[in-house]
Amino acid sequence: MGKRGISKPTAIVLPAAVMLGLGLWGLDRGTMWRDESATYQMARRTLPQIRDALGTVDAVHGLYYLLMHPVLALRPSEVTLRLPSVLAAMAATALVAALGCRLARPRVGLWAGLLYATTPVVTHYAQEGRSYALVAASAAAATYLLVDAAGLVPGTSGGGGRAGGRASRGGSRAGGRAASRSGGQADRPARDPALAPGPAPGAASTPTPAPAPGPGPGAASATRVRSAVPVRGDASRPAPGPGPGGPEATGHTAGWRWAAYGGVVAATALLHLFAVLMLAAHALTLLVSRAPRRAWWGWGSAAAGAVAAVVPLALVARRQSAQIAWIRHPTPGRLWAVAEEFAGPSALVLAVNLLLIAIAVVRPRRRALTAVALPLICVPPVLLFALALHRPCFHERYLLFALAGIPLLAAAGVDRLAEAVSGRRRAVAGAAGVLVVGCAFVWQFPLHQREREPLSRQDDLAALSATVGRLTRPGEPVLYDPPKERRIAIAYPRPLAGLRDIALNTPGPASGTLYGIDVGPAELLRRLDGARSAWLIAADEPETHGPKAAVLTGHFRLAYSLCLPGIRLERYVRAGPAH
Structure with a gap:
C-alpha cells in the first residue's frame, strides 16, 4: 500500500x-x-x-x-x-x-x-x-x-456531482499534484485537507510545474484552492462547478x-x-x-x-x-x-x-x-x-x-x-x-x-439415492408420494435404475411439469396387482400421505420404515395373497 x-x-x-x-x-x-x-x-x-x-x-x-x-x-x-x-x-x-x-x-x-x-x-x-x-x-x-x-x-x-467534481479537480491541478498522484482518483489525494492540519503561519507552499500566479499573494491563493477541493467527500464543502445535472x-x-x-x-x-x-x-x-x-x-x-x-x-x-x-x-x-x-x-x-x-x-x-x-x-x-x-x-x-x-x-x-x-x-x-x-x-x-458439508442444505439427494439403492432389489415397485420426491431418482438415477416407478403416467419433460404426472388410485391398484411388496418414498411430513399412499396402506401392511433427512422410506408387504 x-x-x-x-x-x-x-x-x-x-x-x-x-x-x-x-x-x-x-x-x-x-x-x-x-x-x-x-x-x-x-x-x-x-x-x-x-x-x-x-x-x-x-x-x-x-x-x-x-x-x-x-x-x-x-x-x-x-x-x-x-x-x-x-x-x-x-x-x-x-x-x-x-x-x-x-x-x-x-x-x-x-x-x-x-x-x-x-x-x-x-x-x-x-x-x-x-x-x-x-x-x-x-x-x-x-x-x-x-x-x-x-x-x-x-x-x-444531487445529480450534478460528477460535473462539479471534475471541474474541481481541474481547478486543483493549478494548485498541486494531488490528482496526478492518485491516478486521477479524487478520493485519494496526496495530502488530505480534511485530516491534515493546515500550513503553519508563514510556511511556504510547494511550487508546481503548472502555470500559477506570480509570487506573493497569488501563490498562497493557489495553495488555498488546492486545499479547498472536497476530494475526500466532505459534503459540507461542496466543490465549485456547473449546476445540477452538469x-x-x-x-x-x-x-x-x-x-x-x-x-x-x-x-x-x-x-x-x-x-x-x-x-x-x-x-x-x-x-x-x-x-x-x-x-x-x-x-x-x-x-x-x-x-x-x-x-x-x-x-x-x-x-x-x-x-x-x-x-x-x-x-x-x-x-x-x-x-x-x-x-x-x-x-x-x-x-x-x-x-x-x-x-x-x-x-x-x-x-x-x-x-x-x-x-x-x-x-x-x-x-x-x-x-x-x-x-x-x-x-x-x-x-x-x-x-x-x-x-x-x-x-x-x-x-x-x-x-x-x-x-x-x-x-x-x-x-x-x-x-x-x-x-x-x-x-x-x-x-x-x-x-461446504453435504448436510449444509435441507437434504442430501446423493446419500438418499444410495441408501434406497442398497435397501431395494431390482424390479421392486416404488411409489413417490408426493411426486416431487421423484427428484431423488432424477438427480441420481443410477442406484434406483432397477426399480419400477409404479405410479408414473407421463414423465416431467413430456408433461410440461417438474416431476411428471401420476396415475389415479384405481390405476395404481391395478398396477400393483400381483406385487407382493412395494416401497414408498414419502416426504417426512405427517400430512403427505395422500390417496395413492392410501392404496398401499389399505392393501399392504408396513414391514419396514426408515427416516432419512427430508424423506421417509417405507416397505410394504401384501397383507393377504396376491391377486
Missing part, C-alpha cells in the same frame, strides 16, 4: 479474488439438494420442453434455466451447476468494492468488498446452483449504474446511461421477480440525495420500462404462487433473523457490524454512500415483509441482493474510526481495516466449513 494508499484496481480485484477462492473451496460437496436438482433437470431439457414447463411451474426462474441450459450442455455435473453462481458472486463482490471506491475512496471499497466476500450467507449462495447470486450481482450492477447516471459522487447533494448528466449520453440502468433492472427482475423492490430503494436514494428533476425524469422512465418488462412474468407467477405455499406468515422476528444472517451471523461479528453501521449513519462522512447503502438494506426487506403479511413470501434468499448495503456501511464506519485514530497514515489505516475483516473471517471460519 505504501505512502499512496490503496489503488482503485487493487481495491476491486483483491476482494473479487478472495470471493473466487472462497467460492471454489469445497464447491463439489458430492451431492445436490432439492432446489439444485430442479435446476439440474430443467436446464438439461430441450428449449421447447423448458418453454412448456414454465407455463405451469417455476416461471420466476425461467430466465435462469435458459442461461443454465448451454452451461450444463457442456458438462452436466454438480461443479458445473454451481460455477456460474461462483462467478456471479465474484462479480457482485467487485461491484460492491467499486461502489465503495466511487462513493467514498479505495480503502472503503476494499473493506466493503472483503466484508461482502467473507460473509457466510454470501458464500452459501455462491455455492448453490440457483439464481440468487446472479440476482445479487445484477442488482449491484444496477445500483452502480444508478450512481453513474444520477451523478451521485462524494461532495455533492454536462455529463444531460442529453444523449445521459439517456443511454438511464437506458442501461433500466435494462439491467429489468434483467434482474426477470431473474427473480422480487428484485424489482430495488427500485423503491433507489427512489429513496434519489430523494435523500436531492437529485434534480432531470435525474428523476431519467430514473422514472427507466423504472417504468423495467416494470413494464416484468409485468407479464408477474402475472404468470401469480398463477403459480402455490409453489411457495410452504412459506408461513412472517413475524417481526423474521426481519431481525434476516439482519442477523446478513450482518453476522455470529453474535460478535453482528454486534461489531451494527456498531460500525451506526457510526456511518449517525456521523456520515460521505453522505452519498449512506444515501445509496442504507435504503438498499432497509427498503426491500420492509416492503417484502409488508407484502408477505398479505401473501406469505418472505425468505432471506429473496433479499440477498439487498445485503450489499451492509458491508458498504460497515466499511464507511471503519473509515470514520480510522480517520479519528490514524490521521494521515493511510497505509496503517488500510492495513488495520483488512486485519479487522480477517479477524471476522477467522472467527466465523467454522461456519464457512459447515457450508
Whole structure:
C-alpha cells in the first residue's frame, strides 16, 4: 500500500479474488439438494420442453434455466451447476468494492468488498446452483449504474456531482499534484485537507510545474484552492462547478446511461421477480440525495420500462404462487433473523457490524454512500415483509441482493474510526481495516466449513439415492408420494435404475411439469396387482400421505420404515395373497 494508499484496481480485484477462492473451496460437496436438482433437470431439457414447463411451474426462474441450459450442455455435473453462481458472486463482490471506491475512496471499497466476500450467507449462495447470486450481482450492477447516471459522487447533494467534481479537480491541478498522484482518483489525494492540519503561519507552499500566479499573494491563493477541493467527500464543502445535472448528466449520453440502468433492472427482475423492490430503494436514494428533476425524469422512465418488462412474468407467477405455499406468515422476528444472517451471523461479528453501521449513519462522512447503502438494506426487506403479511413470501434468499448495503456501511464506519485514530497514515489505516475483516473471517471460519458439508442444505439427494439403492432389489415397485420426491431418482438415477416407478403416467419433460404426472388410485391398484411388496418414498411430513399412499396402506401392511433427512422410506408387504 505504501505512502499512496490503496489503488482503485487493487481495491476491486483483491476482494473479487478472495470471493473466487472462497467460492471454489469445497464447491463439489458430492451431492445436490432439492432446489439444485430442479435446476439440474430443467436446464438439461430441450428449449421447447423448458418453454412448456414454465407455463405451469417455476416461471420466476425461467430466465435462469435458459442461461443454465448451454452451461450444463457442456458438462452436466454438480461443479458445473454451481460455477456460474461462483462467478456471479465474484462479480457482485467487485461491484460492491467499486461502489465503495466511487462513493467514498479505495480503502472503503476494499473493506466493503472483503466484508461482502467473507460473509457466510454470501458464500452459501455462491455455492448453490440457483439464481440468487446472479440476482445479487445484477442488482449491484444496477445500483452502480444508478450512481453513474444520477451523478451521485462524494461532495455533492444531487445529480450534478460528477460535473462539479471534475471541474474541481481541474481547478486543483493549478494548485498541486494531488490528482496526478492518485491516478486521477479524487478520493485519494496526496495530502488530505480534511485530516491534515493546515500550513503553519508563514510556511511556504510547494511550487508546481503548472502555470500559477506570480509570487506573493497569488501563490498562497493557489495553495488555498488546492486545499479547498472536497476530494475526500466532505459534503459540507461542496466543490465549485456547473449546476445540477452538469454536462455529463444531460442529453444523449445521459439517456443511454438511464437506458442501461433500466435494462439491467429489468434483467434482474426477470431473474427473480422480487428484485424489482430495488427500485423503491433507489427512489429513496434519489430523494435523500436531492437529485434534480432531470435525474428523476431519467430514473422514472427507466423504472417504468423495467416494470413494464416484468409485468407479464408477474402475472404468470401469480398463477403459480402455490409453489411457495410452504412459506408461513412472517413475524417481526423474521426481519431481525434476516439482519442477523446478513450482518453476522455470529453474535460478535453482528454486534461489531451494527456498531460500525451506526457510526456511518449517525456521523456520515460521505453522505452519498449512506444515501445509496442504507435504503438498499432497509427498503426491500420492509416492503417484502409488508407484502408477505398479505401473501406469505418472505425468505432471506429473496433479499440477498439487498445485503450489499451492509458491508458498504460497515466499511464507511471503519473509515470514520480510522480517520479519528490514524490521521494521515493511510497505509496503517488500510492495513488495520483488512486485519479487522480477517479477524471476522477467522472467527466465523467454522461456519464457512459447515457450508461446504453435504448436510449444509435441507437434504442430501446423493446419500438418499444410495441408501434406497442398497435397501431395494431390482424390479421392486416404488411409489413417490408426493411426486416431487421423484427428484431423488432424477438427480441420481443410477442406484434406483432397477426399480419400477409404479405410479408414473407421463414423465416431467413430456408433461410440461417438474416431476411428471401420476396415475389415479384405481390405476395404481391395478398396477400393483400381483406385487407382493412395494416401497414408498414419502416426504417426512405427517400430512403427505395422500390417496395413492392410501392404496398401499389399505392393501399392504408396513414391514419396514426408515427416516432419512427430508424423506421417509417405507416397505410394504401384501397383507393377504396376491391377486
